[in-house]
Amino acid sequence: MDQPALAKSQSSILEIWGGTPLEGKVKISGAKNSALVLMAGALLCSEPCRLQNVPSLADIQGMTRILESLGVKIKQSIDTLELDPTNLTSTDAPYELVSKLRASFFAIGPLLARMGVAKVPLPGGCAIGARPVEIHVRGLKQLGAQVYIEHGVVHAYASQLKGAKIYLDYPSVGATETLMMAATLAEGETILDNAAQEPEVIDLANFCRSMGAKISGAGTKTITISGVPNLHATDYDIVPDRIEAGTFLMAGAITHSDILLESVVPEHLSAVTAKLKEVGFQLTPDANRGLRIQSKGVHTGTEIETLPYPGFPTDLQSLFMALLTLSQGSSVVTETVFENRLGHVPELVRMGADIKVKGNVAVIQGVPFLSGAPVTGTDLRATAALAVAALAANGKTSISGLQHLDRGYANFEQKLRDLGARIERVPTVEA
């Protein structure tokens, strides 16, 4: 996020008056976690490519700056990006940009595969965890690269990557994507075993295949890539954002509303919709990529354990917890993917929730109501969870930490206002 945008986000807060049911429909944007990696994937190609359904987000601006620093020419018009990576001028991703956007580490695989060299600063940790990249690094070495870390920068060299059979210790989304991209231009066949199965991995594979890559098995635990000498131009439509869709499902659920989400792939949300049905909501997919949620009165508690896809997504753990604070009965939420992703709990408790945390397990006793309060978001999905809770709370909630929210949700408050929510973004007093 550039300084002006960061300053703007940090100098404003969201004010939400709870208690208003939502109604109508909301169009879900393209997936942030697909757009970011596809932008990096464009580095693999020596011809221009177009990405459509790109969400308008601070993180997309950040990735644009990083690619431009490498020599990629980028034109953005509304939700379309034209990227021209024909003449790369650098293979060093600048620290001051990488430190602001972890996803910039995605540049290492494509730069190494196409240019034979890449220098990318370690992405470092964030509020939800240490976020190491050893699975990425080990896999690149197995593809024949020389890789070492010096002064916080990952240096990687390979005149020609060679296909290999790689077992991922953990089905890391990022590592699967890094290694899949690197392998598209390697000599011979690469097999990724214990690979991540997220829809964004499938979207990346489809994007690379549209450029001529030979990839099979994306979406399963075993992905096979047969290297090709080079890739060609493409025009690609990014998959809808399942996490934004889940966020709006929770907004509809917690306010006991009847709303329709448009531009959704319901099967990408199977774990989430199953849990929403289990606790008492009605979910109805429709023919043209729509998904309707209706409340049937009170909702009960349940148990949630976050897991790699197709398990319950860690990115919706905080959102579902917000909903469970108002359920009838108790619930248990276990976060198994990240080591520090319960930062939203103390803030929900400030709003009157009854949540006890022990390690990575939260036990929630449903309460009859939440009360609006001044709260602070600690990371992207925690801030979204506070906004969802505020929609159902009595009175006004003031939410700071919008620099997190603006990274991952396009036109968040406008979409909620269009559904009837009482929500305003206001400058803070000191601003």
Ligand code: EPZ
């Ligand atoms: C991607 O992060 C997403 N980000 C995250 O979304 C998402 O939460 C995560 O996948 C899990 O679904 C993007 O796609 C840009 P991982 P990533 O590698 O790739 C450990 C959001 O809110 N690990 O699957 O970083 C890691 O520490 C963001 O939109 C290693 O130990 O996730 C974590 O505990 C947050 N070594 C676990 O694996 C490694 O080399 C899952 O990480 C790599 C990962």
